[in-house]
Amino acid sequence: MTARDDIDAVEADSVTPIRDDPSALRLMMRNRGVFWGGMLLAVMVMIALFGPLLTGDPIALNPIKRLKPPSGELFFGSDFLGRDIFARVVYGARISLVVGLAVAAISVAIGLFIGMIAGYIRILDGIIMRVMDGLMAIPAILLAIALISLSGATLTTVIIAITIPEIPRVVRLVRSVVLTVRDEPYVEAAIAAGSRLPLILHRHILPNTIAPLIVQATYICGSAMLTESILGFLGAGIPPEIPSWGNIMSEGRTYFQISPWIIFFPGIALAMTVLAVNVMGDGLRDTLDPRVARKM
Amino acid sequence: MTASADPVLDIRGLTVRLPEGADRAHAIEDVSFSVNRGEIVCVVGESGSGKSVTAFTVMGLIPRRELTPVAGEIMLEGDDLLKQRPRRLRQLRGERMAMIFQEPMTALNPVMKAGEQIGEMLEIHTSLRGEARKERVIRAMDEVGLPDPASMYDAYPHQLSGGQRQRIMIAMALSLEPALLIADEPTTALDVTTQARILDLMKDIQRRHGMGVMFITHDFGVVAEIADRVVVMQHGKVVEQGRAEDILQNPQHPYTRMLIGSVPGLVPPDRPLRGHGEPALSTIGLNKVYGSKGLFGTGRVVHAAKDVDLVVQRGETLGVVGESGSGKSTVARCIVRLVDPTDGEMTISGTDIARIGEGALRPHRRDIQIVFQDPYRSLNPRCTIGQSITEGPMNFGIGKAEATDRARELMRVVGLSPDALDRFPHQFSGGQRQRICIARALAMEPKVLIADEAVSALDVSVQAQVLDLLDDVREKFDLAMLFITHDLRVAAQICDRIMVMQHGVVVEQGRTRDIYMNPQHPYTEQLLLAAPGRDTTFLSAG
Numbered sequence: 099m100t101a102r103d104d105i106d107a108v109e110a111d112s113v114t115p116i117r118d119d120p121s122a123l124r125l126m127m128r129n130r131g132v133f134w135g136g137m138l139l140a141v142m143v144m145i146a147l148f149g150p151l152l153t154g155d156p157i158a159l160n161p162i163k164r165l166k167p168p169s170g171e172l173f174f175g176s177d178f179l180g181r182d183i184f185a186r187v188v189y190g191a192r193i194s195l196v197v198g199l200a201v202a203a204i205s206v207a208i209g210l211f212i213g214m215i216a217g218y219i220r221i222l223d224g225i226i227m228r229v230m231d232g233l234m235a236i237p238a239i240l241l242a243i244a245l246i247s248l249s250g251a252t253l254t255t256v257i258i259a260i261t262i263p264e265i266p267r268v269v270r271l272v273r274s275v276v277l278t279v280r281d282e283p284y285v286e287a288a289i290a291a292g293s294r295l296p297l298i299l300h301r302h303i304l305p306n307t308i309a310p311l312i313v314q315a316t317y318i319c320g321s322a323m324l325t326e327s328i329l330g331f332l333g334a335g336i337p338p339e340i341p342s343w344g345n346i347m348s349e350g351r352t353y354f355q356i357s358p359w360i361i362f363f364p365g366i367a368l369a370m371t372v373l374a375v376n377v378m379g380d381g382l383r384d385t386l387d388p389r390v391a392r393k394m
Numbered sequence: 395m396t397a398s399a400d401p402v403l404d405i406r407g408l409t410v411r412l413p414e415g416a417d418r419a420h421a422i423e424d425v426s427f428s429v430n431r432g433e434i435v436c437v438v439g440e441s442g443s444g445k446s447v448t449a450f451t452v453m454g455l456i457p458r459r460e461l462t463p464v465a466g467e468i469m470l471e472g473d474d475l476l477k478q479r480p481r482r483l484r485q486l487r488g489e490r491m492a493m494i495f496q497e498p499m500t501a502l503n504p505v506m507k508a509g510e511q512i513g514e515m516l517e518i519h520t521s522l523r524g525e526a527r528k529e530r531v532i533r534a535m536d537e538v539g540l541p542d543p544a545s546m547y548d549a550y551p552h553q554l555s556g557g558q559r560q561r562i563m564i565a566m567a568l569s570l571e572p573a574l575l576i577a578d579e580p581t582t583a584l585d586v587t588t589q590a591r592i593l594d595l596m597k598d599i600q601r602r603h604g605m606g607v608m609f610i611t612h613d614f615g616v617v618a619e620i621a622d623r624v625v626v627m628q629h630g631k632v633v634e635q636g637r638a639e640d641i642l643q644n645p646q647h648p649y650t651r652m653l654i655g656s657v658p659g660l661v662p663p664d665r666p667l668r669g670h671g672e673p674a675l676s677t678i679g680l681n682k683v684y685g686s687k688g689l690f691g692t693g694r695v696v697h698a699a700k701d702v703d704l705v706v707q708r709g710e711t712l713g714v715v716g717e718s719g720s721g722k723s724t725v726a727r728c729i730v731r732l733v734d735p736t737d738g739e740m741t742i743s744g745t746d747i748a749r750i751g752e753g754a755l756r757p758h759r760r761d762i763q764i765v766f767q768d769p770y771r772s773l774n775p776r777c778t779i780g781q782s783i784t785e786g787p788m789n790f791g792i793g794k795a796e797a798t799d800r801a802r803e804l805m806r807v808v809g810l811s812p813d814a815l816d817r818f819p820h821q822f823s824g825g826q827r828q829r830i831c832i833a834r835a836l837a838m839e840p841k842v843l844i845a846d847e848a849v850s851a852l853d854v855s856v857q858a859q860v861l862d863l864l865d866d867v868r869e870k871f872d873l874a875m876l877f878i879t880h881d882l883r884v885a886a887q888i889c890d891r892i893m894v895m896q897h898g899v900v901v902e903q904g905r906t907r908d909i910y911m912n913p914q915h916p917y918t919e920q921l922l923l924a925a926p927g928r929d930t931t932f933l934s935a936g
Contacts, residue, residue: 283766284774284782287831290730291786291838292759301785305776 131381138374146195149188156185156341165357175359177349186341187364193253193342194323194371200257201264201322202315208261209268210307214299216269217276227273230266238263238325243334251337260325264318271314275307309386316379320372327368343368401428401469402573402606403452403491408466410444410451421447421461422630429574429606434597436609436617436638438653439627440853441824445610448627449576452608453493454483471573488519492567496579498559502551508562509535509547515569534565539595557588561595568599575600576608581616585717586880590924593619612854614657615883618642618927626650642930656858657932658883660925662906667890669707673741674874675729675762675842676705680738680748682724682898698724700898702738706842706874711865713889713906714878715921721898722878726846729876730764731755743841760790763835767847769827773819779805779830780815786838797837804833807870808863825856829863836867843868844876849884861888882925886910894918 126132150156160180168175174183216226242259249255279285285302293301329335330344331351338345343364350360408425412418422444429435437445450456452468454475468475470491478486487493495501502511512531516522522530528547535543538561551559560580567575577596581589597620600607611617617624621638626647634647645651680702685695699721706712714722728735731747740748747758766772773782783804784797792800802812808829819827828848835843845864849857865888868875879885885892886906893903894915902915913919922928 283768283772286730286732287764287766287772287782287834288774288785289732290759290762290764291834292756292789293785294789297785297789301777301781302774 126382126385129381129385131377132385133381135374135376135378135381138370139378142191142371142374143195145188146191149191150185153185153188154182156189157181157339165353165360167357168359174363175357177346177357177360178353181341183346183360183363186346187343187367189341190343190346190364191367191371193336193340194326194368196253197257197260197326198319198323198371198375201260202319204257205261205264205268205318206311206315209265210272210304210311212265213269213272213307214276214303217273218280218295218299218303223273226269230269233263234266236263239328239332242325242329243332246329246334251335253336253340256326256329256335259329260322264322268311268314268318271310272307275310276303279303279306313379313383313386316375316382320375320379323368323372323375400431402431402471403429403608404469405448405452406467406469408448408451408468409464410447410456411462411464413460418630420464420630422451422627425466425627425630425632427625427632427635429608431573431606432600432604433622434600434607434609434620435623435625436611436621437625437627438611438614438617440612440653440855442629443627444630445627446578447630449493449578449608449610452574453487453491453576454478454480455493485519488515488572489570490572491574491576492570492572493576493578494560494563494567494580496582498556498563498583499551501563502559504551506550507547508549508551508554508559512562512566512569515566519570531565531569534569535562537568537599538562538565539591540565555588556584557592560584560588560592564592564595564599568603571603572605574606574608576610578610579612580609582611582613586882586926587717587920587924589616589926593926596620613926614642614654614854614932615925615927615930618930618932626653642932652855654932656854658858658861658881658887659932660883660886660910660922660928662886662889662910664907665890667710667905669710669874669890671708673705674708674743675876676703676741677725677729677748678703678739678741680704680725680728680740681736682721682728682733683736698898699728699735702895702900704876704893704900704903706876708841708872708874709868710890711868711875711877711888713885713892714876714895715880715882715885715892716895717880717921719897720895722880722895723846724898725895726764726844726876726878729842730762730844731759760786760838761841762844763838763840763842764844764846765828765831765835765848767850769824769831769851770819772831773827773834775819778816778818779822782819782830783815783834783837786834790838800837801833804836805830807836807867808833809859823856825852825860828852828860832860832863832867836871839871840873842874842876844878846878847880848877850879850881857884864888882910882921894921 158181160176163172163176163180165178166172166176172182172184174187176182212226216223238260241263245259246255280303285298288298288302326335326342327344327347330342331348333348335344336342346364347361354361405428406426409423410421412421425448427435437448439445447456447461451463452475463476470486475483509531512534513527516527516530532543532547535546540546540558540561554562581592584592593616609620617638623636624638624641625635626633626641626649628649634641634645634650641650642654645654680699682699683695684698702725704712714725716722727733729740735748738748739746742758742761745758747755780798780801783801784794787797787800788794801815805812805814810826810829822830848864849860852860861884864875867873877885877889889906891904892906892909894901894917896917902909902913902918909918910922913922
């Protein structure tokens, strides 16, 4: 009799679902931060993809038009070799976005793997975390400069150099999530059901790390773009012949007082992109972790 | 029962609206009852009945934007609380009404000394300062029966036991001698012996101060113990109210009758032992020691289970009874090998599984399955019910189609619709989820089923249904069941034999009826005496 009641309850539910779940994507786009940050970032991506097709050659020298201020012909002016700043900034978007996305993706992938192991396999935890503590103690910029001076400045080296110091942060985050989830009764039920380690990690633990990781990835992306520019500015980044935002600013440094536009435009582009990524990250955190959002 | 007809609190036609999109329009609707001076009124109901919303509305602690009182009045000694300004309401809280909460750990500030937290009430509402205030605090702590109040003044909440923390809460609430005390499930988080002492304390203090108490509970044992009058709530409405004896012995409303009928009796039924054949599971000298030497110096060592010997035969239910920290859950977790026992033997179908490695253990995992306490955390929220139930069998090489067929059949066994396999846990109630967990355990075709406080988190009516189901599946699948609980009433009804644990040691075991009728160990006796409402016989389920 009591069983019958419950069947009725379930069947009644199936006629009228308890809640109408909108898709995760739609839920996120409802957040203003995600929407505007995403829009701005999308514009940047479009510029990076198609911009260089429409602008002039970013490395063509034109000694006649050296250090020209912005005009109808040269939108952002020209630098000390007469190169078109507009074309260089548009091209530089590629470098920044590639570095940002690559660093975020690689550090999240590696950090996720190490973090899961550290969090779940207790005997390895101590060793892994001490290594991570060690990595965290090395200043990111110094490590990058050291790596680049050892192996030469290429895009790959720069990406690797920025990725390494980010990994421990991801590992810590993933490990803390794993530690709270591994004691959940549903994980214990899976152990009791004879599930093997890969299945437990993949089905029961991994999905819990996704939301915080997406948020963390946006912050890593933003800070990687900044670090890349800093390295370029210090002359320790991407080779100077490639127009990255950091390189453009570095070269404009000497002429800052007479032609500030050389630094001004790549600076604005960098600030806007990092802002877009961070605003989107904040928005994602609010939608993916509503508990934090309510407290703010 | 010296209540004069002098209401401290008089609630008339109170209606609180829920925000749009909730499962009903009103959290509480047309609620009317009063609390007289010198009387304890118990508000009883299951989860979602609106009893806590009523209490929080009286205290003015509800978020007004989400829960809006739309009709009625709340008269506290003649003042309508709904019409007071926030400033005046703040003054009234503490001075004329006070509240104690369910969870004493979270209700106290962990970084403030216990005495100072009581003192804060006096600081805000009185002109007492310095030594005079401290003296008053110590007197209040003395009154609630805290040992050595002078030194306990400087203790932090984590240094106190659950019972002591609740006494601090009570001292805080009473420090300004309010006319009305609201207690929201104040003993639910406590062990049964502690609960008995706190209930005694509350009765005693209420009598001495002559205040009115609104006591919220879901436990009819507690009602029988403490109430002068009872208000029964369901779905936000008062369905019945009256004198405690009348409600308990002669309930009129069908819902009240159902609730009281669902309370398990404390007298075990007289029935023959149902176990038969070889032991399905036995342990000899099972030990579990937690903690070890730390990296620097020696760490703290806890002997959670000490030389536990137990035998469960097929077809019978062995109850493991004890308070928190008694080691009953540790025993369960060792048997399922969620933790590794430090020492001892555990034999299941002829193999000692206590110390074998994960590889050798795996085939035996099928034989022992467990149902956990918390139905909301026992199922992966991201997996469908079908995935959860079929995961185990598929681990042992059963094909997906076959596993799904079996899952459909098991859903019927546990009283749920097989079509629900495609749905997610959040679409089910607590009781339904616990049924799903039982189905998941049964899918493995186990020999031993462990129920670790499996009905403790459920409302009493649902609890009765899940208990029936557990007993049914034990019978149907000829299971050996290990039933772990702190609730003596539940244990009395479902267990053939009982094992009583205290501080990791089995102090007594034997037939349920023998233990309840004639306890040998003083601790067992103490537990049975502490069971709330033991002198009241509730009408049996009809």
